[in-house]
Amino acid sequence: MSDFPLKRIAIYCRVSTDEQAKEGVSLEEQRTRLQAYCRAMGWTVEIVEFIDDGYSAKNLNRPALNSLLQQIKNGDIAKLMVTKLDRLSRRLLDLLQLIELFHQYSVSFISTSESFDTDTPSGRLTLQVLGAVAEFERERIRERVFDNMLHAAKTGKWLTQHPYGYRLDEKKLVIFEPEAEIVKRIFHMFVNEGLGYYSIAKKLNEEGIPSRQNKEWSLRSVKLMLANPVYIGTLAWNRIDSSKKKRESKDENEWIVIPNAHPAIIDQDTWDIVQERMNKPQVPSRAKTSPHILGGLLKCGKCGASMSIDWSGWPKRHRVYRCSAYKNKGTCDSKPYRADDVETWFKKGIMELIDSIDTTCHEVTIQKVQKENKEKIEQKMKHAKERYSRQVEAYTAGLIELNDLAKEKEKMEQSILEAQKRMETNDSSHAYSELETKLNTQEMTILESFAILPIEEAKARLRLIVDKVVLHGEENLELVIAI
Incomplete structure (x- = not known):
């Protein structure tokens, strides 16, 4: 039930930031016109004002408008007045939804400049026509701005x-x-x-x-x-x-x-x-900043879950790496391993990593690199063709000249030619050579970094060559290279 004995008349005023400096659309001007209209009509019920200062009409998410709509739903408003249709909204769909809401709660909508009242069928028809024209003009403006910006961009x-x-x-x-x-x-x-x-x-x-x-x-x-x-x-x-x-x-x-x-x-x-x-899955920040060398890197060899630091022993406690699936769910029977031992095995494994790469590993690495390179090259060729297709559409629509289209075709052909050359040189020896160089140049740097750098930076360098470390058992670590 309403808190007021009589329903009130609401006046709604709005200016966007760009319109505030323009003559004739100020908030005070809108308020004055609407109040004068009420006096001329002889309406004596309370007038309540809803003001949105600095809000665009591109959507309905405005504080004063939201408050107005709530009071309409509460049954407190009999009439809603604006100086002009676009004060309420510039989108036809939003306008029609609002009109339906006004009709549902028996609220008449009046625009003083367009001289209509939605209490009448002719007023509702006029409102819909004006709303359609307003949206059409807005789309025309958007289209012109887009064309001008497109030309500038090109x-x-x-x-x-x-x-x-x-x-x-x-x-x-x-x-x-x-x-x-x-x-x-x-x-x-x-x-x-x-x-x-x-x-x-x-x-x-x-x-x-x-x-x-x-x-x-x-x-x-x-x-x-x-x-x-x-x-x-x-x-x-x-x-x-x-x-x-x-x-x-x-x-x-x-x-x-x-x-x-x-x-x-x-x-x-x-x-x-x-x-x-x-584009690769990101490592959680907590794992990156963990003060333990293998935090965020070490995986359980039995179930594949992450292994995190825990503490064991009494009264002298020591660090251990424990499977999180065992610790949190009890779904794995992997035992805990002393952290100092695991980290020692890991450092030894880094030193032996290059020597442990056999022919089979060469082939797997080569095939993986070749496949990834091929996918990248094909993607670049696809993007070049798609860009040219867009330019063809722009030329058909009259947005660019023929010489612009010709230049884009030349760029596309050049991109495809370069991609094809890269495809031909995507050979295995080059792929493996890059990997071997990478390991050789960073092996000692990473081991030295644990002694002289903050753990966060040392681990960041480690991730440049090691994707994960899998613990299968005593002194049995699998180092997965980050290619």
Whole structure:
């Protein structure tokens, strides 16, 4: 039951941030017009105001509007007034849903500028027609903006705020060396030191190196930088769908991708390694920062579950690695192993790793590398063809000229030719040579790092060559190489 003896008249006013500076749409102007209309109609019931200051009409998620709708559902509102239809919403679907709600609760909707009242059939018809026109005009504006931005993107012009590591010079990106050095360092820490997003952010913050606008680095800011193709000179536009309440990434087929649009800070090979590593399942932060060498790496040879540190013995306690399936579920009968023993076996295994690689292992490694390289090459060829198909559609729609289409075809053919050459050179000897070099150059570095580096950094380096360690029994460790 309503707390008020008479239903009230609601007036709703809204301005978006862009409209606040424009003449004729201010909140005060809307309020004055609506109150004058009520006086002219001789309405004497209480008038309650609902004001959304600085909110767009692209959706209905506005505080004052939400409060208004709640009062309508409570039965407190008899009429709702706005100066213009688009004050309430610019989307026809939202408008029709609201009108249905008003009708359900016997609330009439009045727009003073369009001169209609939804209490009448002609008013409801007019409202729907005006709503359709408003949405059509909005889509036309969006389409024109998209076309203009598409043209700018294709000419290599940067359309938004410059990214970290660059500055804008006549809408073109140029490298800003002080920040570019930090970008290179972040990629180096991720690729060559094996540090994760959190560890990189922590290290930069500890050194007092600011990110954009003198803010601190975060896990998210590091991750976004490592995934941003701008650093290899590629302009990738239309990646995010911001029309929805929650911003989502669009399908790659919808991206506008222009390689070599501006100077690159990171080379292509480093970029490829980073993207491949980012697409792998991430190791939990707790495992990375564990003070125990094999924390997050060691697996049970009986059931495959992770083995974590526990404590045993009394009164002199010592560390042990225990199967988590045994510890938490009782589903494995693996016994605990002294941590010092296991870590000693592991260090010995690292030293013997290269000598233990026999011919069979060579073949398995080679086949795996060849398969992964082939898949990458085929994916690049596919993307080149998809980009060209999008350009054909753009030419058909009159968005680009014939010479632009010809250039894109030339790029596609060049990409396919380079991919085919890489396919031909994807031989086994090269694959194994890379692996052997990798192991030889990092074997001693990793063992030495346990003595001189913080455990977090030492383990990060370890993960560069070891994917996991499987404990099968006394002095029986299986080291799975990270290829």
